[in-house]
Amino acid sequence: MPEISIGDAELYYESHGEGPPLILVSGLGGYASFWAPHVSELARNFRTITFDHRGIGGSTKSRIRYSVEQMADDVVKLMDALGIGRASLIGHSTGGCIGAIIAIEHPDRLSRVAMISSWAKADAYFARLFETRMSVLEEQGPEAYVRHGSLFQYPPWWIAEHMEELRLAERRAVDNFPPTEIVLSRMAAIVAYDRLADLGSIEVPVLVHVAKDDVTTPPYFSEELHARIPDSALHVIERGGHFCPHTAAQEFRETVVPFLLDHG
Numbered sequence: 466m467p468e469i470s471i472g473d474a475e476l477y478y479e480s481h482g483e484g485p486p487l488i489l490v491s492g493l494g495g496y497a498s499f500w501a502p503h504v505s506e507l508a509r510n511f512r513t514i515t516f517d518h519r520g521i522g523g524s525t526k527s528r529i530r531y532s533v534e535q536m537a538d539d540v541v542k543l544m545d546a547l548g549i550g551r552a553s554l555i556g557h558s559t560g561g562c563i564g565a566i567i568a569i570e571h572p573d574r575l576s577r578v579a580m581i582s583s584w585a586k587a588d589a590y591f592a593r594l595f596e597t598r599m600s601v602l603e604e605q606g607p608e609a610y611v612r613h614g615s616l617f618q619y620p621p622w623w624i625a626e627h628m629e630e631l632r633l634a635e636r637r638a639v640d641n642f643p644p645t646e647i648v649l650s651r652m653a654a655i656v657a658y659d660r661l662a663d664l665g666s667i668e669v670p671v672l673v674h675v676a677k678d679d680v681t682t683p684p685y686f687s688e689e690l691h692a693r694i695p696d697s698a699l700h701v702i703e704r705g706g707h708f709c710p711h712t713a714a715q716e717f718r719e720t721v722v723p724f725l726l727d728h729g
Contacts, residue, residue, distance in 0.1 A: 467479065467480075468523065468524075469543065469546045469547065470546065471539060471542035471543055471545075471546055472542060473527070474519045474524065474525035474527055474539070475524060475525045476516050476517065476518075476519065476524045476525070476539065476543055477497065477516060477517040477522055477523030477524050478497065478514060478515065478516035478517075478543065478547075479497055479504075479514070479515045479516070480512060480513070480514050480547075481504050481505070481507075481508040481512075481513045481515075482507070482508025482509065482510075482511055482512055482513050483512055484510055484511045484512050485510075485511055485512065485552070485553065485576075486511065486512045486514060486544075486547075486549045486551075486552035486553070487507060487511035487512065487513050487514065487552060487553045487554070487555065487725065488514045488540065488543075488544070488549075488552050488553070488554045488555075489503075489504075489507075489513065489514065489515045489554075489555050489556075489560075490540060490554060490555070490556040490557070490559075490560030490561075490563050490564065491515075491518070491557055491558075491559075491560050492556075492557045492558030492559040492560050492561075492582075493558060493559050493651060493652065493655060494521070494638075495517060495518030495520065495521035495522070495643075495651070496517055496518075496521060496522050497515035497516050497517050497522065498515075498522075499515075499557065499710075500515050500710075502710070502711060502714045503710065503714065503717070503718060506718055506722075507718075507722070510722070510725075510726065511553070511725070514543075514547065514549075514552075516543060518536060518539070518651075519531075519535075519536070519539050520643055520644075520647040520650075520651065521643050521647075522641065522643075526643065526644055526647060527647075528644075528646065528647070529650070530650060531647070531650040531651045531653075531654040532654045532657070532658075533559065533562050533563060533566060533654055533655060533657075533658040534566055535654075536559070536563050536654070537562075537563045537566035537567050537570070540554075540563055540567060541567060541571055541574060544574065550574070551573065551574055551575065551576055552574070552575065552576065553575070553576050553577045553578070553579075553725050554567065554575055554577075554578050554579070555578075555579040555581065555721060555725075556578070556579070556580055556581065556583065557581045557582055557583075557710060558581070558582050558583055558681070558682060558707065559583075559651075559655050559658075560581070560583075561578075561579075561580030561581055561582070561583025561584075561690075562583055562584070562585075562655070562658055562660070564578040564579075564580055564583075565578070565580065565583075565585070565660055565663075565664065565667065565690075566660060568667045568668075568669050568671070569660060569663045569664075569666055569667060572667075572668055572669065575669050576669060577669055577670045577671070577672075577724070577725060578667075578669055578670075578671045578672070579671075579672040579674060579721050579724060579725070580671060580672070580673050580674070580687075580690060581674045581675070581709070581710060581717075581721075582674070582675050582676070582679055582681070582682050582687075582707050582708075582709060583673070583675075583682060583686065583687065583690065584682045584686035584687075584689075584690070585659070585660055585661040585664055585686070585689060585690055585693070586658070586659040586660070586661040587655070587656050587657075587658065587659070590683075591656070591682070591686075592656050594617065594681065595652050595655065595656050596656075598610065598613065598614060598617075598652065599649055599652050599653075601613045602645060602648060602649065603645075603649070607639055607642040607645065608635075608639050610648075611635050611638045611639050611642070612635060615631060615635060617680055617681045617707060618681065618706065618707045618708045619631065619706050619707075619708055619711075619712060620676075620678045620704060620705065620706035620712065622704065623706060623712045661689075661693070664690065664693035664694050665693055665694070665695065667694050667695065667696075667697075668695070668696065669696070670696050670697075670698075670724075671690075671694045671696060671697040671698070672697070672698050672700065672720070672721065672724040673687045673690045673691045673694070673697055673698065673699045673700070674687070674699075674700045674701075674702075674709075674717070674720055674721065675687035675699075675700075675701055675702075675709070676701070676702050676703070676704055676705035676706055676707075676709040676712075676713065677701060677702065677703055677704065678703075678704050678705065678706055679705070679706055679707045679709070680706070680707065681707035682707060684701055687699060687701070698724070700720050702716055702720075705717075
């Protein structure tokens with residue numbers, strides 16, 4: 466597996482295609498493989514970079530106190546290591562938060578950002594959801610945590626129609642589960658994340674994309690992002706759940722790719 470040093474850690478990464486650089490940043494799960502349904506299509510127009518977050522998959526399993534700011538710093542260090550001065554970024558969920566931080570703190574590094582199923586600050590609902598998920602992991606273990614998480618990541622109609630596919634995905638997730646202390650620290654990090662007051666300083670074009678039936682980051686979070694980010698567009702699809710890049714893959718690309726090309 467290709468790995469690259471970012472100083473205090475090694476990150477597993479993949480690079481596909483040629484053209485303007487595009488960084489794909491997954492969410493809490495942190496795997497490069499989240500983007501597998503889209504890489505070949507995106508690589509037609511972009512040098513498409515995916516990576517496993519620190520602590521996940523083929524990357525260094527650092528025992529640190531994780532934060533979303535630290536995750537964003539890792540992305541900037543990855544860009545430095547790859548010789549990428551400026552790139553577009555698509556971030557799903559926590560990846561959207563990472564994109565927001567980079568746009569706020571390193572505005573010269575991003576040309577455009579797509580924030581998918583994301584948010585700016587945890588509210589009581591979000592905190593309760595992730596406190597529950599943390600309790601499941603601590604008390605019942607990774608297998609229960611993975612199965613429980615599927616109910617919030619995928620919409621009911623998709624689970625009903627893809628049960629065997631879901632079972633296989635859950636089995637892989639359990640077999641490759643990161644150290645529990647790292648997953649718990651990453652969950653605590655996203656509950657603590659709050660850049661709501663800084664969104665008005667973002668100057669790059671932003672696309673905010675969400676599904677109406679997302680119960681992890683309901684549409685009101687995306688509406689708040691859109692309202693506070695000056696040069697932003699909001700696209701809401703009827704159904705797809707939190708993992709809409711998987712469950713509504715074609716519709717996702719039909720929205721995101723024109724945005725990236727129009728601002729290229």
